[in-house]
Amino acid sequence: MKEDNVKAFLNSHKETLPENGFNARLFNTLNYLPQPFPAKNRSPLIVGIFTGIGCLLFVLLGGYSVLLNGLSTMDRIFIDVHAITPDILTTCIMLALAFVALIRFAVRSYHC
């Protein structure tokens, strides 16, 4: 009841303001200001640079062989938990992070 009363009161006092040259004055002022430029989307460039760095590090640090070794020994994890070596753990974490980053980027790009 209280809300209805307040709402009715405010609605009954809702003004319709005439434009009174407000837009013209504003647009005239805008003519003297620096014009806007479309925002540059730098994400593909940043993603490209970091992907390149990641690939370079992967090759230089012998990531391929570590990845293969890690993956080939993954079946042992389910049999014996003690078989998890730091290599396997790091590989799994890095792969998971890479997938999360890739999916996030894909979703964001889709929404933009």
Added chain:
Amino acid sequence: MNRKEFELQVQINQEPLRRFLRNLCRGDAALADDIAQEAFIKAFLHLETFGGRSTFSTWLFRIAYNCFCDTKKAAERYSPVEVESLIVTASEKSDQAFDHQALYLALDKLNTKERTAILLFYMEEKSLKEIAVITRMPVNTVKAHLSRGRLHVSEHLKVIGHERG
């Protein structure tokens, strides 16, 4: 967003924004239009920062609310007593203020945060989430301000005999 799209947004949003500011300034049309113009200019100069996470209207209202707070702070810094009386005097002089005196008197019972929440929710039909974005307050705080504001306006309406049912 280019200049043409911005001009279209100005045409769509100028009335609700000016009305909100005018009510926030309790009828001082000149001050409200100055703040609205400042808000539009700031929005134009920072168009590239509009990321589209909220609607353009919400983004614009947020800029305008910040401009209002800055103006109020600056005015209070220079003459803490005169500002309030200046706004009341200006509103008394205005014809529109006379027509809407009951509204301004009711809004006078509220502090700035309550007034903002009440005006955005009931008059500009913004959602709680949008008000939270505009005022940079958590949704629960907005709810609290809205509730207190409603209570104060309701009490005032009782006093002036505007109560229904």
